[in-house]
Amino acid sequence: ENKVKMVQEGALPALIALLRSPLETIQEQAAVAVRNISVNSDYDVKMVQEGALAPLVAMLSASNEVIQEHAAGALRNLSVNNENKAKIVAKGALPRLFALVRSGNEAIQEHAAVALRNLSVNPDNESKMVEEGGLPPLLAMLRSDDELIQLQAAVAIRNLSFSPENEVRIAAENGIVPLVAALRSTDPKIHEHVLVTLRNISSNQDNKVRIVQEGALAPLVFLLRSTADLIPQLAAGVLRNLASNLVNQVKIVQEDALPPLLGLCRAQNVAIVEQAVGCLRNLSVNAENEVKIVAANGLPVIMQCLKMEDRAVQEHAAVIARNLSVNGENKVKMVQEGALPALIALLRSPLETIQEQAAVAVRNISVNSDYDVKMVQEGALAPLVAMLSASNEVIQEHAAGALRNLSVNNENKAKIVAKGALPRLFALVRSGNEAIQEHAAVALRNLSVNPDNESKMVEEGGLPPLLAMLRSDDELIQLQAAVAIRNLSFSPENEVRIAAENGIVPLVAALRSTDPKIHEHVLVTLRNISSNQDNKVRIVQEGALAPLVFLLRSTADLIPQLAAGVLRNLASNLVNQVKIVQEDALPPLLGLCRAQNVAIVEQAVGCLRNLSVNAENEVKIVAANGLPVIMQCLKMEDRAVQEHAAVIARNLSVNGENKVKMV
Numbered sequence: 001e002n003k004v005k006m007v008q009e010g011a012l013p014a015l016i017a018l019l020r021s022p023l024e025t026i027q028e029q030a031a032v033a034v035r036n037i038s039v040n041s042d043y044d045v046k047m048v049q050e051g052a053l054a055p056l057v058a059m060l061s062a063s064n065e066v067i068q069e070h071a072a073g074a075l076r077n078l079s080v081n082n083e084n085k086a087k088i089v090a091k092g093a094l095p096r097l098f099a100l101v102r103s104g105n106e107a108i109q110e111h112a113a114v115a116l117r118n119l120s121v122n123p124d125n126e127s128k129m130v131e132e133g134g135l136p137p138l139l140a141m142l143r144s145d146d147e148l149i150q151l152q153a154a155v156a157i158r159n160l161s162f163s164p165e166n167e168v169r170i171a172a173e174n175g176i177v178p179l180v181a182a183l184r185s186t187d188p189k190i191h192e193h194v195l196v197t198l199r200n201i202s203s204n205q206d207n208k209v210r211i212v213q214e215g216a217l218a219p220l221v222f223l224l225r226s227t228a229d230l231i232p233q234l235a236a237g238v239l240r241n242l243a244s245n246l247v248n249q250v251k252i253v254q255e256d257a258l259p260p261l262l263g264l265c266r267a268q269n270v271a272i273v274e275q276a277v278g279c280l281r282n283l284s285v286n287a288e289n290e291v292k293i294v295a296a297n298g299l300p301v302i303m304q305c306l307k308m309e310d311r312a313v314q315e316h317a318a319v320i321a322r323n324l325s326v327n328g329e330n331k332v333k334m335v336q337e338g339a340l341p342a343l344i345a346l347l348r349s350p351l352e353t354i355q356e357q358a359a360v361a362v363r364n365i366s367v368n369s370d371y372d373v374k375m376v377q378e379g380a381l382a383p384l385v386a387m388l389s390a391s392n393e394v395i396q397e398h399a400a401g402a403l404r405n406l407s408v409n410n411e412n413k414a415k416i417v418a419k420g421a422l423p424r425l426f427a428l429v430r431s432g433n434e435a436i437q438e439h440a441a442v443a444l445r446n447l448s449v450n451p452d453n454e455s456k457m458v459e460e461g462g463l464p465p466l467l468a469m470l471r472s473d474d475e476l477i478q479l480q481a482a483v484a485i486r487n488l489s490f491s492p493e494n495e496v497r498i499a500a501e502n503g504i505v506p507l508v509a510a511l512r513s514t515d516p517k518i519h520e521h522v523l524v525t526l527r528n529i530s531s532n533q534d535n536k537v538r539i540v541q542e543g544a545l546a547p548l549v550f551l552l553r554s555t556a557d558l559i560p561q562l563a564a565g566v567l568r569n570l571a572s573n574l575v576n577q578v579k580i581v582q583e584d585a586l587p588p589l590l591g592l593c594r595a596q597n598v599a600i601v602e603q604a605v606g607c608l609r610n611l612s613v614n615a616e617n618e619v620k621i622v623a624a625n626g627l628p629v630i631m632q633c634l635k636m637e638d639r640a641v642q643e644h645a646a647v648i649a650r651n652l653s654v655n656g657e658n659k660v661k662m663v
Contacts, residue, residue, distance in 0.1 A: 003037050012037070012050045019055035024064050031059060031070035038074045044081035052078070053091045060096035060112075065105050072100055072111035079118035088115075089125050098137040101153075106146065113141055113152035120159035129156075130166055135173040142178040147187050154182060154193035161200040170197070171207050176214050183219035188228035195223070195234035202241035211238075212248050217255040224260035224276075232264055236275035243282035252279075253289050258296040265301045270310050277305050277316040284323040293320070294330050299337040306342035311351055318346055318357035325364035335371055340378045347383035352392050359387060359398035366402045372409035380406070381419045388424035388440075393433050400428055400439035407446035416443075417453050426465040429481075434474060441469055441480035448487035457484075458494055463501040470506040475515050482510060482521035489528040498525070499535050504542050511547035516556035523551070523562035530569035539566075540576050545583040552588035552604075560592055564603035571610035580607075581617050586624040593629045598638050605633050605644040612651040621648070622658050 006012075015037075018030035034052060037043055052074070059071035075093060078084050093115075100112035116138065119125050129135075138160075141153030157175070160166045170176070182194045198216065201207045216238075223235035239257060242248045257279075264276035280298070283289045293302075302324070305317035321343060324330045339361075346358035362380060365371055380402070387399035403421060406412050421443075428440035444466065447453050457463075466488075469481030485503070488494045498504070510522045526544065529535045544566075551563040567585060570576045585607075592604035608626070611617045621630075630652070633645035652658045 003040050016050050016052045028067050035070045035074040038077035044078050048084050057091045057093045069108045076111045076115040079115045085119050085122035086124050094132045101137045101141050113149050117152040117155040120156040126160050126163045130169050139175045139178050151190050154190050158193040158197045161197040167201040167204045176210050180214045180216045191231050198238045208242050208245040221255050221257045233272040233275050236279050240279035249283050249286040262298050262301045274312050281316040281319045284320045290324050290327045315354045321361040322357045325361045331365050331368050344378050344380045356395050363398045363402040366405035372406050376412050385419045385421045397436045404439045404443040407443045413447050413450035414452050422460045429465045429469050441477050445480040445483040448484040454488050454491045467503045467506050479518050482518050486521040486525045489525040495529040495532045504538050508542045508544045519559050526566045536570050536573040549583050549585045561600040561603050564607050568607035577611050577614040590626050590629045602640050609644040609647045612648045618652050618655050
């Protein structure tokens with residue numbers, strides 16, 4: 001009560017004036033009075049306004065320890081007020097306070113330490129305290145045997161550590177050593193502030209390495225099991241930062257961090273779970289850790305986190321699932337632990353980051369053909385198909401990749417189409433992203449194998465994008481288009497549609513590819529559509545004969561047989577019969593009639609059969625030394641070859657000169 005009355009009676013100006021007295025005894029008494037009044041927070045600002053700071057700061061350098069103590073005590077009290085923090089620093093208090101924390105007088109040391117702690121709360125003071133040499137004395141305080149002094153230093157350093165510049169400075173002042181040592185304190189309050197500091201400075205890449213080198217892992221893992229509020233959460237946060245370093249990922253697991261981290265993932269406090277699962281997310285990047293997390297019975301924990309409502313926890317868990325799903329054995333175990341429903345549910349998350357991670361995990365698991373049907377049964381198709389239209393290309397890529405894998409299974413082909421995937425896949429084959437284009441192209445290729453999908457793919461506008469793919473510079477894209485178009489070409493209706501969509505031009509162009517696989521599928525398509533009379537003419541008009549004749553000499557399996565088959569169909573047209581021979585097709589066709597493979601012989605001699613209908617060709621076949629070949633075919637056991645050869649012999653025998661030569 002007296003403090004209040006003294007201030008009301010105007011004591012402050014008089015007492016503050018006496019702080020400047022030439023007599024130490026008066027200074028001392030005035031300092032004690034001012035310190036006592038400063039305990040009342042109502043007068044913090046008023047005392048500063050009355051000019052108390054300058055003499056109090058000056059007294060910090062007094063030779064009299066009693067005066068130092070009371071001046072430091074008064075400034076300790078005044079520094080609690082936010083308005084005073086910057087003003088105290090502006091009066092030059094920092095160097096004097098730094099000097100006093102090295103005092104042999106514990107009371108002075110404590111007051112100076114608490115004052116520095118209070119001043120460090122002000123963001124404007126963070127850089128000033130470091131610039132004026134504050135880190136060495138604060139770090140020295142952290143080594144004190146007095147836990148109260150340690151605590152004040154820990155708080156002050158914590159406050160300074162929020163400045164990005166100070167992350168480097170603390171390490172440069174060799175601050176990591178005392179910080180790590182302080183983790184072994186018995187005081188949870190010291191743990192708390194040191195952990196915040198380590199969390200802050202461990203965002204620096206060099207510090208991640210230094211902190212581990214100085215032996216932080218053992219105490220950090222120990223503190224994961226602390227029962228004190230905040231400590232496990234903060235320890236997990238530091239480990240989470242450290243775990244972004246590849247070398248540290250291995251060391252943290254070697255320090256046996258997995259059991260307590262997995263335990264924290266079951267905590268009631270979501271903030272603790274978020275830090276623990278975030279740490280596990282970083283650790284799961286390492287291939288060895290993927291196995292160890294599962295071996296530590298981590299899958300049930302991760303599955304539980306996938307189902308939590310907290311978005312950050314969901315995202316971390318989804319990334320872990322993504323990383324774990326790279327391992328073949330883990331895929332099996334994840335499905336056994338019920339991962340599919342949780343991951344498929346996350347495909348519908350409103351957050352793209354979660355969608356993306358879940359999509360990658362689903363895609364990885366879908367590589368295992370054992371789960372193709374199960375994933376569809378669990379409802380994966382609808383969200384995956386919807387994600388094909390996402391604005392995020394990464395999501396599109398993984399959704400398309402998953403559907404590519406699922407479309408391999410015959411049971412899934414019709415279901416994927418029924419979910420409306422075709423228009424979206426057609427759109428994606430025009431994507432500028434090559435990975436997306438490839439996945440969509442392969443998916444369409446797989447879907448086209450299903451006979452029920454043949455007409456649907458064409459009806460839903462599939463031919464133009466597939467034909468456009470056939471013009472791609474990327475041979476892998478060309479190949480997928482070639483296979484899909486091949487599959488569609490088995491439908492009689494599509495023979496006409498492919499030509500109507502101007503498909504013959506890119507098909508003929510693809511014959512000039514360097515890839516025999518593309519040749520194979522394009523040749524099957526041309527063989528199929530060349531059964532149509534109009535197409536026989538169009539194919540030749542578009543310049544197919546030269547590459548077809550060239551491919552008769554291919555050494556690749558199937559190619560000569562298929563090329564001969566296309567020419568055989570084309571040769572049923574009277575005009576084409578002349579053009580094919582003019583393209584010098586006879587020598588390679590006759591050569592193929594000597595092949596060991598009867599299927600090749602059958603196509604080649606079948607083509608010669610059609611060509612021999614033309615009177616001019618009758619002569620040319622004989623002139624090309626064809627008679628010995630035909631005679632050989634007549635003697636073969638294969639009935640089809642015999643028949644074709646017999647028809648050729650019949651046709652050739654119409655010509656008088658041929659009769660003689662034949663005999």
